[in-house]
Amino acid sequence: AQKITQTQPGMFVQEKEAVTLDCTYDTSDPSYGLFWYKQPSSGEMIFLIYQGSYDQQNATEGRYSLNFQKARKSANLVISASQLGDSAMYFCAMRASYNAGNNRKLIWGLGTSLAVNP
Amino acid sequence: GAVVSQHPSRVICKSGTSVKIECRSLDFQATTMFWYRQFPKKSLMLMATSNEGSKATYEQGVEKDKFLINHASLTLSTLTVTSAHPEDSSFYICSASAGVRIQETQYFGPGTRLLVL
Numbered sequence: 001a002q003k004i005t006q007t008q009p010g011m012f013v014q015e016k017e018a019v020t021l022d023c024t025y026d027t028s029d030p031s032y033g034l035f036w037y038k039q040p041s042s043g044e045m046i047f048l049i050y051q052g053s054y055d056q057q058n059a060t061e062g063r064y065s066l067n068f069q070k071a072r073k074s075a076n077l078v079i080s081a082s083q084l085g086d087s088a089m090y091f092c093a094m095r096a097s098y099n100a101g102n103n104r105k106l107i108w109g110l111g112t113s114l115a116v117n118p
Numbered sequence: 119g120a121v122v123s124q125h126p127s128r129v130i131c132k133s134g135t136s137v138k139i140e141c142r143s144l145d146f147q148a149t150t151m152f153w154y155r156q157f158p159k160k161s162l163m164l165m166a167t168s169n170e171g172s173k174a175t176y177e178q179g180v181e182k183d184k185f186l187i188n189h190a191s192l193t194l195s196t197l198t199v200t201s202a203h204p205e206d207s208s209f210y211i212c213s214a215s216a217g218v219r220i221q222e223t224q225y226f227g228p229g230t231r232l233l234v235l
Binding site: 031032033035037042043044045046047050052091095096097104105106108109110111113 | 152156159160161162164167209211213218219220221223224225226227228229231
């Protein structure tokens with residue numbers, strides 16, 4: 001069964017420091033993609049970064065980078081130089097090449113609540 | 119990134135009435151749209167997936183007659199909550215995708231907060 005696990009319900013970080021949000025996944029499919037989204041208190045879901053299973057390098061997008069360890073099946077999100085506006089829920093999600101049906105829906109983790117302290 | 123709008127952002131209705139929520143992709147053609155429900159401090163729960171021009175695929179446990187989904191064009195999908203009851207009160211959020219490739223990103227609307235009195 002395909003599954004995403006985020007083991008940190010809540011995290012605190014000091015402003016300007018880096019923080020790592022954990023995500024492990026489970027799939028038997030060799031082809032899959034991993035996504036991270038941010039959800040502020042306003043409710044909108046903001047796409048942050050994507051990592052494909054065959055990508056040779058870790059994905060980076062501005063202050064966001066993905067620490068992709070395929071053998072460990074982990075795809076941790078690293079936020080560098082945290083800002084107050086980074087306080088939000090962060091969700092890890094996965095899409096594999098095989099899902100029931102043809103729509104390849106995303107499998108979601110339970111999320112991690114990040115609070116950035118001034 | 120691509121822009122998805124959702125309307126209304128908030129709605130309060132009486133029990134027994136129907137509520138329609140619109141989801142629009144503003145700058146791309148969305149072959150697939152997804153409707154989610156989210157309870158406070160919980161993850162997203164997929165309700166259904168809709169492809170343009172075809173019937174929606176509902177997740178197990180979601181009543182298709184209660185949550186009517188229409189994806190009439192490549193830029194518009196609607197969710198109608200029929201005969202709403204207080205237990206339908208929730209945050210509903212849609213997403214749109216230009217395709218179903220693995221790397222295809224789902225872009226989300228801002229969500230709709232529904233309160234049924």
